[in-house]
């Protein structure tokens with residue numbers, strides 16, 4: 001069978017798509033997957049490295065744009081629709097799945113027009129624009145969080161959870177034992193990095209002076225802040241591995257005693273799958289403040305800690321980290337609670353449901 005996975009833009013949309021591709025391909029060696037995205041999305045950078053075929057179409061968002069740019073964006077979408085029809089005619093998929101992000105809209109609409117079985121997956125409790133639109137046209141809407149069903153036609157949603165890549169599931173099984181002396185901190189800000197987290201960590205360093213010999217830090221900064229953050233650690237004499245993007249998140253999660261990160265839906269799914277204790281600093285401008293709600297869904301179950309940006313400072317962050325470093329029993333309890341919330345079979349459930357329809 002052949003499956004097209006459309007969408008991306010950010011890692012939060014793309015990585016669940018990759019998890020579904022892995023599951024679909026593992027079912028039968030004759031199965032084929034084609035990703036469809038845009039040249040400016042994370043998919044264009046990552047998928048060729050991972051060996052997945054990718055077709056590019058023209059697509060962009062409309063949110064927050066003035067009238068002239070909206071018209072331009074609509075024109076791009078129309079062109080993307082024509083490109084999608086051509087791609088679908090050539091690849092002849094049996095199934096099409098939109099995973100959110102601009103490129104999913106023209107592709108899934110084109111697939112529906114051509115009578116190809118189409119589905120979408122929504123990672124968040126509050127759907128993005130593309131999925132809200134597409135929900136009316138597809139056979140099934142796979143959702144990851146309670147609350148999302150309210151945005152889609154009744155009886156069409158299926159709660160599946162958010163698919164997690166196999167390397168991350170396996171990484172959990174191979175995770176390293178906590179080192180006796182050192183304490184490993186993993187810091188990352190979603191797929192693009194988070195400037196506010198980067199600066200808060202830099203401001204926290206003077207307050208962490210007393211534990212600096214013990215700390216081993218892995219810090220993903222995003223493109224812009226890499227030099228700034230690396231220089232700050234160097235100047236303060238901390239041991240830190242700093243990169244703009246971490247290719248192997250499985251190893252990074254595996255080594256971490258504590259994680260500091262945003263609260264995107266895919267991050268949350270992975271944190272629970274790996275059973276990690278985490279200090280969440282949600283991105284406050286996400287639609288309907290959904291990252292805060294994502295974080296609260298864990299924090300309310302004793303499965304993580306929350307600092308909202310309004311309260312964030314170097315001192316507040318350092319205080320939280322110091323408190324947790326001194327309390328391994330509490331960390332272990334939070335890890336267990338996080339793990340108990342994991343949904344590990346989402347990719348399997350989605351692939352089975354698509355093939356049944």
Ligand SMILES: CC(=O)N[C@H]1[C@@H](OP(=O)(O)OP(=O)(O)OC[C@H]2O[C@@H](n3ccc(=O)[nH]c3=O)[C@H](O)[C@@H]2O)O[C@H](CO)[C@@H](O)[C@@H]1O
Nearest residue numbers: 010011012015123190191220245246249264265266267286
């Ligand atoms: C600012 C914003 O609106 N962000 C949204 C975006 O987040 P974003 O794209 O940041 O996605 P998530 O936080 O959900 O997931 C990040 C993904 O990137 C991977 N990763 C991250 C860093 C790194 O160095 N290497 C790496 O591989 C993680 O393992 C994870 O798979 O999509 C999510 C899912 O739709 C939403 O919930 C978020 O609100």
